[in-house]
Amino acid sequence: MPVKLDVIPAGAGIQYLAATASAVHNAAEELTMVTLYRYPFAAMGSRCEIRLYASSEETAAACARAAIDDVLRLETKYSRYRDDSVTAAINRVAQAGGAIDVDAETATLLDYAAACYEQSDGLFDLTSGVLREVWSADRRELPDTDTLQRLLARVGWSKVRWQRPRLVFGFPGMEIDFGGVVKEYAADRAATLCAEAGFRHGLIDLGGDIKIIGPHPDGTPWAVGIQHPRIKEAVMATLDLFEGAIATSGDYERFVEIDGRRYSHILSPRTGMPVCGLAGVSVAAPECVVAGSATTIAMLMEDRGAQWLDEVGLPHVWMDQQLRVGGTYA
């Protein structure tokens, strides 16, 4: 039975390997052929989107659903417009003056806001929402100073006593607004939900505040464009982000136009007037909530904003009123 090399049939082995290989390959493919799934939605007054690389539509949709539900939960819980929200409950007590015990999540948000108040020398203040009474969108002329003084008397975190879990308002007429923290906090939570569900690649975008779940599957970073504060379609800078978060604030988002001048929606708790310093600022940080408050504080710092950002030491980029660009990413 001489053996001829080429005559030998492929033998069971080869067919077996081919069958197993294809079976495993499909399983592996199924598990690794990741495609990008995008879930746009509206929340907290902005256009939001969840981008997830997943091996199947079902797994991506399940995670996106859970993350969106959490964002909407936070929107409802801290909404200024709903009367069944925690913010409304707190503000009913604040309006009359008095004390209220808050839940653990609200307590940690208040702790966080207190830290921002200290680190911004009192400029980042949850109670400055009262000033909105005079700065409504349809205003056509500057408010007179004594109206502002009357409002400023009802503004000031220092006028509130906060001992977890009790919040005490010494006198009536104050107001609390979690607006400056909740959106970025929601982005962090949504990213955590997906990361803990095993997703390694994707991002959460809540109206420009972006939290990265992980780089693209091939390891390349996400290219994030920062909008030019004055030219709608232009980009001030593009950043490569493997991880962490980036938040952006600017005077161009919502503003009031009076006598041809643009006034930002960000109001200073000291002067009661819209801030006028940086035109736009973006900050990167491991947590979106830190990046968000850093941008807001930089805007509140007006002409000291750039210097404050250097002190904090986070990577950032800003543009001032003269359209000059600065920061670590400049």
Added chain:
Amino acid sequence: MTLAARLIVIAAVVALLANAGCATVQPWERGTLAKPVMAMEEPAHETAQKLRTYSAKEGGAAATGVGGGGCGCN
């Protein structure tokens, strides 16, 4: 012993002895050596099954470590 095999082994031994006193590679210079393709240890089951096949089908031996049951394997 074919001449080729003998030369290979002698070359390897000489290379090893020459390198015996080589500059040690510092712990922080071992990034390349840490790559998966540089693992000296191969997957356990693959190694065990291949060595068993070689010992069952070949009269020679290799210095591959101890342990591993015998079998009739005629």
Added chain:
Amino acid sequence: MGAISPRLAALTAAAMALPGVHARAADAPGEHPWGVDATHLEYSESGNRMRVRVNQASAVVPIGESFQLKANGIQDLMSGASPVFNAPGPGGKTQQVLTGASVFDNRKAGDIGASASIGDNQLTLRQGWSKENDYKSTWTSLEGKRDFNRKSTTLAVGFAFSNDGVSSHDAPDDFRTRIKRDFFGGVTQIIDERSLVELSVEYSYSNGFLSDPYKLVFVQSAGLLRDARPGRRRQTAVTVKYLTYVPAIDSSLQAVGSLSTDNWGIGSGALELQWKKELPGEWLVNAGARYYTQSSADFYAPLYLTPPGDAHSSDYRLAGFGSIGWIAGVTKQLTPNFSVQIAAERSYRRAGLRSGGTGIDADNYIWGLYLVTLQARF
């Protein structure tokens, strides 16, 4: 991150307290993972000779930071014919004669082990058993490893002792003993930032019933005799393994050369070359070739014209032959905890490739093995 300023430290600390702001680190296997490997293997030989279906499972359980328990189980299902003796064929060409169509055998083997690592030293003790209807084996092994020069050198020494019993179908309960002692020494050395080399030596001494009860020899004008091999075998082997990373092709190249000699007159040499590359998406592919050659045992002959001496065998594994084979494999890390590996090797035996002694073309054949391993590490 840049330098952490006091301002940032305060903001970050407060943010870390917010529930859900930070994901727990991915649950990749820790420093001392416990793990399970499961393998299915198909082995087959050309000319519908032997087929073996193998299932293997092993588990590693860490105890504390410096101990590990290991357990391993193997089941082989063997079937198909295998050569018994050679006889003169037409035109003076020697022919191989195989056993009946299907010799069926079921082997079960297992071993348990414990290893302890103290500082740079590691000690492993393993106890194993193997059982099939005509072969019993119990073996024990002890292995020590030690790192030197900040882990750039590793020295390994090992000893194993196995006590086997060999019987055959026609006398299944008559087990004859075969004892083997095995000594191993190896050194692994980092040569430069991209290469390592391992040089090891192994000496084994077996005595007792070393023949194969199923093999016969054909003696002209005298008929068939049983395979009868010397009662002692001393074998020495040396292996060199060289592994280097080649940046130009972002792959590693591995060469494993072995040489062995024994008192039966069998000298062997093997050379295996492999290329390994990591591909994006956690794939690892390897491919290569293996060359093997040996000379025949002094007492080997395909068949005998005159009655042979006391030691005589026509076993195709004691003949002079060589083989060339290809190797291929692919490993995929499916998730941080699970990976799957497929490996294949196919070897073509040729009498003409022998490095000495006698070998016949009738013994030429092809063997191939194909395996799939699933690995879990937690």
Added chain:
Amino acid sequence: MLQSDTPGLERTRMRVTRGRLTSRLAVALLAAVGAIAAVPTARSLTNGDPAPACSAPLLDGNRSVNLAEYRGQVVYLDFWASWCGPCRESFPFMNELQRDLADRGLQILAVSVDKTAEDARRFLARYPAQFTVALDVAAACPSAFQLQGMPSSYIIDKGGAVRAVHAGFRNRDRAEIRQQLLDLLGGGAK
């Protein structure tokens, strides 16, 4: 003569040479082992030695950080790399230290010895760091400290002296490191 192709005499001579060749190789191996095991290694840092000078560019931003800047603070200096397995365990631990002890004056400095910033960043994407991270591609600091393994961490007191050296990272080191830091930071265990 079918029995064997080569006359008996020649076969025996071949066997003898082969046997001698293999034993000669065995002797060569033992000689190699002797030579390798005896290679001397540089003296590594021990407690009380002043910490060598070390400065490296920050991973983010273009400033460089110098160990001397932290004189007066307790420093936990950690050398890591994206390819170092145990580093995956040490990063969550360092985050805990940062969160618990940063406000008591602890300064953590994690110096990567990766060859590219991208390798380091890809690691940080999976294992985030809330502490200062620098990248020393030239490996000046590791050479100055003569690391004994990867990762290696050094606890440096307010006076700039090395008070503890940890080569490698094992889970059981966590309690010991935390206690050593607390002792230097003053004020008992929190």
